[in-house]
Amino acid sequence: INLYGVSYGTQAALQYLRRYSQYVRVAALAGVATPQAKIPLHFAKGAQQALDKLLDDCAADEGCRTAFPMLKDEFAAVLSVFDKKPVTFELPHPATKIVQSVSLSRAVFVERLRLLLYDHSTARLIPFLIHQAATEDWTAFAKIALVRRPVASGIALGMYLSVTPNRCR
DSSP: OEEEEETHHHHHHHHHHHHHGGGOSEEEEESOOOTTOOTTTTHHHHHHHHHHHHHHHHHHSHHHHHHOTTHHHHHHHHHHHHHHSOEEEEEEOTTTOOEEEEEEOHHHHHHHHHHHTTSHHHHTTHHHHHHHHHTTOOHHHIIIIIIIOTTGGGSOHHHHHHHHHHHTO
């Protein structure tokens, strides 16, 4: 067989190679997570570093700085809103167009931001999404980070959640 593993999938591919290498013609591993990695313990620190870098890059870029001159302050303000309670907003269902009330927690908000950081095409939208959220307009964030879910749609969430808690012990 041919094996292709990405991120945590590289650990599964390595395990398969250890046990059944005689059946593997080729293995391609991308974003290798070593067997020693305690996924997801490093996610928060890595996401914070990436977000800090993105905010610094925006401040250093004339166009971004002009469009979002208070981005760090806006981000802090958005996070502080979640300190009180989840935010609630109205959003039309993508298929039915029926307007639904959505409740968004801080945990889901920051996790979706983390997933947006995986790809340049979505990471570049984060200053705009933060700015919109700071004005209490959650529509853009919801459509891009909750409905479209660029990276998250490719994650086998059941497997991820069944494996990660055990890796942290």
